[in-house]
């Protein structure tokens with residue numbers, strides 16, 4: 001048996017995975033190991049596989065992913081802090097054939113933007129919402145977020161989040177799932193190859209839903225912010241598994257149709 | 272038993288040395304190089320290339336999309 005050399009393997013005909021053509025060559029500014037990069041890649045791959053690069057519009061938030069528009073070669077708009085679902089609503093209503101997605105962190109989506117989040121989903125806007133829940137405000141230096149865990153140390157909860165002082169972590173995805181306008185609500189993660197593949201399926205389904213006009217598709221990705229958490233990326237994944245998954249369990253919360261939503265309010269007003 | 276043979280190419284200058292691919296590899300192929308790239312990161316590389324099966328797990332978890340994966344067609348392996 002002749003030994004196979006690495007040079008014999010690295011040939012175009014043996015290629016099985018390469019970076020998506022929807023990603024630009026701009027190096028990402030994210031910290032090493034940040035979940036944002038993984039989710040960007042997954043969105044790019046879904047857009048490429050669906051062949052919708054010219055039909056998709058992303059709404060970038062305020063937060064670390066404010067500059068997402070540098071990394072995916074698609075049309076983007078950038079919204080004021082928390083307002084991505086409102087901007088996505090406007091864009092989608094004027095351009096109903098486009099695939100419109102809002103991409104937001106937990107500070108953006110679940111704190112300053114709570115009203116826009118809840119009302120966009122309650123209206124059943126035909127948009128995709130991607131929610132990066134890293135339990136902290138990454139961009140501004142690791143402050144406590146609504147999603148911060150009880151006992152979690154952040155720069156504004158130096159003794160750990162205290163329920164008496166700071167209230168409970170917000171399971172906004174569970175709230176969203178209650179709303180009739182929500183068609184598909186799921187919680188995923190991207191810390192292992194298997195989870196990356198599941199998240200990709202979920203994002204693809206969400207984009208396909210927006211072509212079916214059945215309401216909002218909402219994907220939470222339980223994520224890490226190793227800089228904010230002050231633990232290295234591998235240990236961050238472990239911390240997330242041990243501490244976040246029991247409270248933010250992975251899996252689908254809702255998978256329904258417009259008909260299901262229409263049964264939500266059947267009461268007729270008396271003349 | 273015929274085992275799939277693969278290889279990866281890591282774009283050294285884009286790699287930030289986060290180590291996520293190293294722990295995702297089921298075959299212990301990858302490790303962080305003792306050299307650093309121009310930004311000062313210890314980039315990932317194949318320190319045990321013979322073990323690579325081309326499964327793409329490393330590329331799946333890479334936040335900076337700097338890993339390309341190749342796999343030989345299984346019939347080639349003796």
Ligand SMILES: Cc1ncc(C[n+]2csc(CCOP(=O)(O)OP(=O)(O)O)c2C)c(N)n1
Nearest residue numbers: 062063064081105106107108136137138139
């Ligand atoms: C109106 C307004 N208020 C506050 C800020 C400051 N600010 C910038 S990013 C951010 C929070 C970002 O956290 P998150 O949405 O969780 O995203 P991450 O950076 O963790 O990805 C805040 C409060 C701002 N830019 N605009």
Ligand code: SF4
Nearest residue numbers: 030031034064138225
């Ligand atoms: S601060 Fe946190 S969320 Fe922001 S790029 Fe760094 S690791 Fe990612």
Ligand code: SF4
Nearest residue numbers: 296323324326327329
């Ligand atoms: S392709 Fe699979 S076996 Fe090869 S280095 Fe990557 S994770 Fe390891």
